[in-house]
Amino acid sequence: GQNIDQPTEMTATEGAIVQINCTYQTSGFNGLFWYQQHAGEAPTFLSYNVLDGLEEKGRFSSFLSRSKGYSYLLLKELQMKDSASYLCAVRTSGGYNKLIFGAGTRLAVHP
Amino acid sequence: GAVVSQHPSRVICKSGTSVKIECRSLDFQATTMFWYRQFPKQSLMLMATSNEGSKATYEQGVEKDKFLINHASLTLSTLTVTSAHPEDSSFYICSATTTGLLTDTQYFGPGTRLTVL
Numbered sequence: 001g002q003n004i005d006q007p008t009e010m011t012a013t014e015g016a017i018v019q020i021n022c023t024y025q026t027s028g029f030n031g032l033f034w035y036q037q038h039a040g041e042a043p044t045f046l047s048y049n050v051l052d053g054l055e056e057k058g059r060f061s062s063f064l065s066r067s068k069g070y071s072y073l074l075l076k077e078l079q080m081k082d083s084a085s086y087l088c089a090v091r092t093s094g095g096y097n098k099l100i101f102g103a104g105t106r107l108a109v110h111p
Numbered sequence: 112g113a114v115v116s117q118h119p120s121r122v123i124c125k126s127g128t129s130v131k132i133e134c135r136s137l138d139f140q141a142t143t144m145f146w147y148r149q150f151p152k153q154s155l156m157l158m159a160t161s162n163e164g165s166k167a168t169y170e171q172g173v174e175k176d177k178f179l180i181n182h183a184s185l186t187l188s189t190l191t192v193t194s195a196h197p198e199d200s201s202f203y204i205c206s207a208t209t210t211g212l213l214t215d216t217q218y219f220g221p222g223t224r225l226t227v228l
């Protein structure tokens with residue numbers, strides 16, 4: 001079966017660093033994506049990992065360990081506008097590159 | 112680049128009527144488009160995958176006769192919710208991808224909020 005787990009909610013302080021974890025068990029693996037979604041809006045692409053290691057992109061970094069079925073998204077220098085849901089998604093292998101999404105982590109950044 | 116649009120952004124309809132939602136890739140050709148449904152405070156659930164010129168592949172539990180998908184061109188896919196009922200009220204989001212784009216990222220449209228009265 002397909003299973004992607006991430007915490008439901010997190011809170012953090014403006015200017016701080018927060019790490020959002022994601023563990024997965026899927027039938028096939030062809031990359032892991034992180035998306036940001038504000039309420040009532042469509043998801044926007046943040047990062048993509050297919051090999052083990054850390055990918056850094058400005059204030060956002062994403063890490064992948066395929067052997068452990070584990071990823072995290074690291075957000076630095078948090079801003080109020082970072083309050084959103086963060087979705088972990090695994091692209092399964094096979095045709096059409098389907099994405100299986102986790103339930104999302106709602107992050108609240110407070111002053 | 113990689114902009115996906117959806118129309119309409121919001122629609123309210125009466126129970127029993129049909130609603131058509133359009134998904135367009137504006138600046139690239141989308142070989143594959145995906146349709147998702149998202150209920151409040153829940154994640155995206157894939158409904159179906161469509162490829163231009165062929166029949167859509169539906170996920171388990173999604174009624175293909177109720178949710179009609181047409182991918183007539185490389186830039187347009189439509190989802191028609193037939194005989195809509197209040198339980199079909201949801202946020203419908205499409206995404207598009209093409210092998211020509213780096214990492215084959217799925218780019219999402221802005222979503223369509225459907226309310227069935």
